[in-house]
Each structure stands twice: as structure tokens, then as C-alpha cells.
Amino acid sequence: MRMRAAADLAGLDAFGIASAEPFEAVGRTLRERKNAGLSGRLGFTYRDPDLAADVRRSFGWAKSLVVAASAYVPRSGSPGPPDGTGGRVARFATRDHYAPLRAGLGVLAELLTTSGFRAELLVDDGRLVDRAAAVRAGVAWWGKSTMVISPKHGPWLLLGSIVTDADLPLSKAMRRDCGKCDVCIPACPTGALIAPGVLDATRCIAYWAQTAGVVPRSLRRPWGDRIYGCDDCLDACPPGHASLEQTAESERIDLTGLLSADDEALLDFAGHWFIPKRDPDYIRRNALIALGNSGRSEHLPILARYLHHRRATLRCHAAWALGEMGEGARPALAERRTVEHDPAVLEEIDAAIGNLD
Ligand code: B12
Ligand code: SF4
Ligand code: SF4
Structure with a gap:
């Protein structure tokens, strides 16, 4: 309870606690997708799926995961569809939106360490599957776009966790899903969402924008005016539309x-x-x-x-x-x-x- 109040005070937008048990299904999925060539040249969690799906391989003492999310859209400002006058950056990258998340998690980690527990902060790290942790901690549900979605902020959340040896009371997973909605799938300009919940990274603009080499010709027209990242499957997501309405437009690059x-x-x-x-x-x-x-x-x-x-x-x-x-x-x-x-x-x-x- 003290942790939740501290999370609110630290400006975090969602919070939950999950056990540090392995994410076995995710480990299997990572291996299957890697073998099927769907992960392209991605490192991160794909480098060592066994490590990513079991936080205890990195932190043998881990008992709980304190998971938090930071909503960035109302603060991010980002231009809408192409207008021919400049380049676009996906909203998560318009500035360092990870900074408030790390700062908030830092406050919670300090609370744990001053109480005598171990606490390691993991954000966008190869040693934890952030979305799986968020789903288990009841912070969000797994969407068909592969994004995890919260009722209040839709997909506009960045995720991070603290691995701790504190045995904390666990949160309940969210009893929600996308239902009949599937609008993100046709919204993808390159057909990278090949089935609900399945991304072929080699067709994803967000993947290519951060991958070395020559971008496949078939992706260049759908690429539009992007310079970094892609938000089309997020923009389409109805639970995120209320947040989008509050977004201020920013300059094109x-x-x-x-x-x-x-x-x-x-x-x-x-x-x-x-x-x-x-x-x-x-x-x-x-x-x-x-x-x-x-x-x-x-x-x-x-x-x-x-x-x-x-x-x-x-x-x-x-x-x-x-x-x-x-x-x-x-x-x-x-x-x-x-x-x-x-x-x-x-x-x-x-x-x-x-x-x-
Ligand atoms: C590698 C990576 C990428 C890759 C691959 C993304 C992917 N979908 O796997 C690329 C470069 C393409 C990418 C892009 C983006 N990323 Co990224 N990325 C990661 C990273 C490092 C690992 C993700 C991972 O392990 N994927 C592995 C696969 C197995 O996971 P999955 O596709 O979600 O698989 C699950 C679902 O398929 C589900 N599932 C299976 N079947 C079915 C069926 C149904 C019906 C449903 C609903 C679900 C479902 O189960 C699977 C697990 O078992 C994480 C950080 C981290 N350490 O976790 C950030 C992360 C996932 N990325 C993030 C963000 C913000 C993005 C972008 C939005 C950035 C942008 N605007 O350009 C895009 C979104 C693209 C998209 N639709 O996913 C956030 C997502 C936050 C959120 N709310 O979900 C994370 C968590 C970073 C963070 N710390 O906040 N990313
Ligand atoms: S980020 Fe863009 S290219 Fe990648 S799956 Fe989403 S809409 Fe498709
Ligand atoms: S657009 Fe619809 S189907 Fe896709 S993730 Fe959002 S709620 Fe789920």
C-alpha cells in the first residue's frame, strides 16, 4: 500500500506487483519467432530468450517485480499524418520520455533499499520482457498490436520494473482484452501484424528505423515522412484516443x-x-x-x-x-x-x- 502511494507521488501512471517466476510462454514465443525469422536482427530480449524470460537467471534472489508505467502522450506533442513539409518522430521518442519513468522507479527502489531489500531497476533491458511483467502485474492487457494496453492510457505507456527480494503482495491480472476490436491490424501500413498478437519485425517500420542496412524497397513508400519509430498501430487503438485528444501538435523536423x-x-x-x-x-x-x-x-x-x-x-x-x-x-x-x-x-x-x- 505504501509502495502504491509512493508510485502516485513519484508521478507514475500505473503500478502493480508480479511474482518473479519465469515467463515460460514468452520464452517459447521468443524462440519460435526467432526460429521463424520474425525477429530479423533484433537483439534485446531476442539475444537470449531464456535469460529474458526468467529474471532469476540474472538475479537469483528475485522474489517480486514492482512494475510501473509512465504515460507519455499528453506530454509528448507530435505531428499527425504526412503533410509533405517535414519529418515525423514517433511520440515515444519526441524527447526522453523514459526519464520520468526511471526517476519514478528510482523513488520506489530507494524505498525498498532503505527497508533493507535488494532492488534492481530494469527498463528496456534484455533481461526482462517488460510487457509480460506489466500484464502479470495487472498494469495492462496484451493487445492484438502486441502493445500492452491500459483502459486509461491505451497503448501510450512506457514500462519498467524493479526486481526485488522483497516478498510483496501480488496484484491481480486485468480481466480485460481487446474483445472484437482488431483495427490496429489493417492500420499497419506494411502488414507487419501478421496475426493478432504476432509481429513480423522484418516488415515493421519501427524495426527498420533502428536497424542497420538498406531498408527493403517495399517498405519505403509506406514509410511516409517518418524519421524514427512508427505509431500507426498505436494511433488506431481506441482505448488510446482520449489521450490523443489532449496531445499538443509539435513542429515537424x-x-x-x-x-x-x-x-x-x-x-x-x-x-x-x-x-x-x-x-x-x-x-x-x-x-x-x-x-x-x-x-x-x-x-x-x-x-x-x-x-x-x-x-x-x-x-x-x-x-x-x-x-x-x-x-x-x-x-x-x-x-x-x-x-x-x-x-x-x-x-x-x-x-x-x-x-x-
Ligand atoms: C524488441 C522490441 C521492439 C521490436 C519488436 C517489437 C515486438 N512486438 O516484439 C521493435 C523494434 C519492432 C519495437 C517496436 C516498438 N516498440 Co519496442 N520493444 C522491444 C523490447 C526490447 C522487447 C520486446 C519483446 O521481447 N518482444 C517479444 C515478443 C515475444 O513479444 P510480443 O510480440 O509482445 O509477444 C506476445 C504477444 O504476441 C502475446 N500473444 C501471443 N499470441 C497472442 C494472441 C493475441 C490475440 C494477443 C492479444 C496476444 C498474443 O504473447 C506473446 C508473448 O508470449 C521491449 C522492451 C523489453 N525489454 O521488453 C520494447 C517495448 C515492447 N517497445 C515499446 C515501444 C513503445 C515500441 C514502439 C511503440 C515504438 C514506436 N513508436 O516506434 C514500437 C511498437 C511496435 C509494435 N507494434 O510492437 C514498449 C511497449 C510499451 C507497451 N505499452 O506495450 C516496450 C515495452 C519498451 C518499454 N520499456 O516501454 N520494439
Ligand atoms: S509500428 Fe508501424 S510498421 Fe510496426 S507494426 Fe505498428 S503500424 Fe506496423
Ligand atoms: S486497436 Fe483494438 S485490437 Fe488493436 S490493440 Fe487496440 S484495442 Fe486491441
């Missing part, structure tokens, strides 16, 4: 500004994002896709410049983006074709020229 910025400025801007190898070229890659989708001819010069970038990945994406720009892009593509040696870039240039024909 100037894509040409991003593409002209140096490494330091880019990493500074995106400091709290998960960026493969902290390599800012992946933000540039994402911005090139968004720029291609803007269809605005004033962006031709910057795209033509990127067609000569030292990184083949960026040349691939610049070529594709030029192919989306219409006839004005042909001279730049034709010129690069005469000097390009990388087979993957040549293939992109040919596809882009084919798109203009």
Missing part, C-alpha cells in the same frame, strides 16, 4: 536541415534514440526515405549531393528518393550511373530510372 547537419549535431538531436552503432548515417538514411516521399522538387539538389556520398547505403537511398521525384531527377541519376561501381547502388539507380520511365 526539417529534413534538409537534418541532412545538412554534421555528425555531432545529429547525435545531439537524437541522443535518446536507439541508433545502430551510434552511427548518425542511419538517421540520414531514414531522412532520405522521408524526403523521397515528400515528392518536392526543391529537394532535388540535396538528394543529388547524397548520390555522391561516400557510403553506399546512403547512395542507394538517395537514388531511390530521386526516383520518386519525377523527371527532374533523371540527369543526376544518369550522371551518377556513368561513375558508380557499387552493384547495389547501380541496381537502385536502374530501378529509380525505371520508375521515371
